[in-house]
Amino acid sequence: MTPVETRSEPSSLRLVLTLGLTGLLSGLVLVGIYLATKPRIERNQAEALQRAIFRVLPGTESTTPMVLRDGRLTEWTEPGRPPEDGTIYAGFDAQGALVGYAIPADGSGFMDTIRLIYGFDPSRKVIVGMQVLDSRETPGLGDKIVGDEAFHANFRALAVEPDIVPVKHETTAPNQVDCITGATISSEAVVSILDRSAKRWVPVVAPADGGTPPQVSEVRDGR
Amino acid sequence: MAAETPTRPAWPELTKGLWRENPVFVAVLGLCPAMAVTNSLRNGLVMGTATAFVLVGSSLLVSALRRAIPREVRISIYIIIIATFVTTVDFTLAALMPDAHKQLGAFISLIVVNCLILGRQEAFASKNGVGLSVADAAGMAGGFTIALSLIGAVRELLGSGSLLGLRVLGSWFEPWAIMILPPGGFLTLGMLLVVFSWLRARAEERRRHESARTEAA
Numbered sequence: 001m002t003p004v005e006t007r008s009e010p011s012s013l014r015l016v017l018t019l020g021l022t023g024l025l026s027g028l029v030l031v032g033i034y035l036a037t038k039p040r041i042e043r044n045q046a047e048a049l050q051r052a053i054f055r056v057l058p059g060t061e062s063t064t065p066m067v068l069r070d071g072r073l074t075e076w077t078e079p080g081r082p083p084e085d086g087t088i089y090a091g092f093d094a095q096g097a098l099v100g101y102a103i104p105a106d107g108s109g110f111m112d113t114i115r116l117i118y119g120f121d122p123s124r125k126v127i128v129g130m131q132v133l134d135s136r137e138t139p140g141l142g143d144k145i146v147g148d149e150a151f152h153a154n155f156r157a158l159a160v161e162p163d164i165v166p167v168k169h170e171t172t173a174p175n176q177v178d179c180i181t182g183a184t185i186s187s188e189a190v191v192s193i194l195d196r197s198a199k200r201w202v203p204v205v206a207p208a209d210g211g212t213p214p215q216v217s218e219v220r221d222g223r
Numbered sequence: 224m225a226a227e228t229p230t231r232p233a234w235p236e237l238t239k240g241l242w243r244e245n246p247v248f249v250a251v252l253g254l255c256p257a258m259a260v261t262n263s264l265r266n267g268l269v270m271g272t273a274t275a276f277v278l279v280g281s282s283l284l285v286s287a288l289r290r291a292i293p294r295e296v297r298i299s300i301y302i303i304i305i306a307t308f309v310t311t312v313d314f315t316l317a318a319l320m321p322d323a324h325k326q327l328g329a330f331i332s333l334i335v336v337n338c339l340i341l342g343r344q345e346a347f348a349s350k351n352g353v354g355l356s357v358a359d360a361a362g363m364a365g366g367f368t369i370a371l372s373l374i375g376a377v378r379e380l381l382g383s384g385s386l387l388g389l390r391v392l393g394s395w396f397e398p399w400a401i402m403i404l405p406p407g408g409f410l411t412l413g414m415l416l417v418v419f420s421w422l423r424a425r426a427e428e429r430r431r432h433e434s435a436r437t438e439a440a
Contacts, residue, residue, distance in 0.1 A: 009295075014293060015293055015295055015296050018292065018296060018300065019296050019300065022303050022304070023303060026303050026304070026306070026307040029307055029311070030307060033310070033314050033315070034314060037315060037318035041314070041321075048321065137329075138329075143329075
């Protein structure tokens with residue numbers, strides 16, 4: 001009978017050290033890759049944002065980033081990119097008249113955060129377009145929120161008051177969104193993101209007393 | 224661990240994945256991306272190339288470090304190595320090919336759980352030297368890319384009448400929309416599996432005939 005070959009078990013310390021060292025090296029590599037690709041990724045995102053603004057605000061010829069300062073919506077004039085949070089984009093037609101605002105928003109989806117942008121017409125108080133900028137929803141199901149034509153048709157004249165409401169079948173009111181079958185949670189997440197964002201921004205860009213907020217007109221007149 | 228045989232040629236390891244042990248058409252591995260992202264030839268090529276980078280890189284590292292990795296934690300370490308390569312691909316694609324990155328979406332991150340990659344580390348790279356492991360990984364990655372590209376080409380051609388975005392079939396052709404939808408992935412893969420099984424069976428039959436004739440002679 002041949003003796004059974006025995007293998008000495010490594011100590012717990014060696015196991016911990018091996019795993020720790022591998023994790024550390026992996027982290028260092030990832031930090032390096034992240035830093036190397038970050039400027040290019042940010043530039044791509046800025047270009048994609050610009051394209052999305054023109055898409056969600058039909059008829060727009062030029063845009064201006066606007067930020068909230070002391071409760072007032074004012075143009076971003078400082079060098080560099082405006083802050084991600086609290087910046088919206090005013091869109092103007094060829095004559096310089098305000099078309100509406102492109103408003104970025106985000107919130108939790110089924111898998112991860114969904115980032116989107118929507119166009120808002122302050123004169124009619126309706127959403128006139130929506131585009132998903134970034135999502136990691138379930139491929140084949142939840143990711144239909146990105147390109148489903150019928151779903152996007154909900155956002156061509158969607159009323160934001162009193163609330164934006166998701167429904168599962170036919171819509172019967174201008175503030176309802178018909179969810180995608182098989183992607184109900186992701187559709188409802190989009191509706192929830194829009195509703196929360198609209199509640200924040202509509203009082204700023206379309207005050208209850210009507211009319212365009214004076215700050216925007218001042219910006220355009222000052223050019 | 225088995226010692227590497229220095230005289231073993233790398234060529235068979237490189238070519239086996241392309242046809243004889245093709246990961247998709249023979250081993251039936253990695254079917255999730257093979258069906259989900261292959262609605263165009265471009266997506267198939269990009270996904271195949273991304274997977275190839277991860278597979279070859281992981282095999283190279285796992286093989287080079289195989290004597291330093293304790294058996295007890297090997298799977299965790301393989302996963303860390305694979306995830307590092309996948310995240311590298313993810314960032315690189317987002318920087319260089321933002322449209323393709325957006326289209327492939329979560330499937331880039333899901334390369335981590337592609338059983339083909341972990342399977343090659345456990346079955347081959349952890350038991351063989353760097354040269355053979357890289358050859359094995361390159362062959363398997365090549366076979367995977369060919370399979371994804373083939374599925375993507377069939378689906379794009381029938382679903383849109385084009386290849387790589389260029390119109391190939393004339394205006395007489397009415398695109399079969401189902402082919403670029405999820406059921407098209409199942410249909411195409413099923414069709415190609417039948418074709419490959421038939422070709423394999425025919426080759427096997429021919430080999431049997433040849434050997435019978437040789438014996439008789």
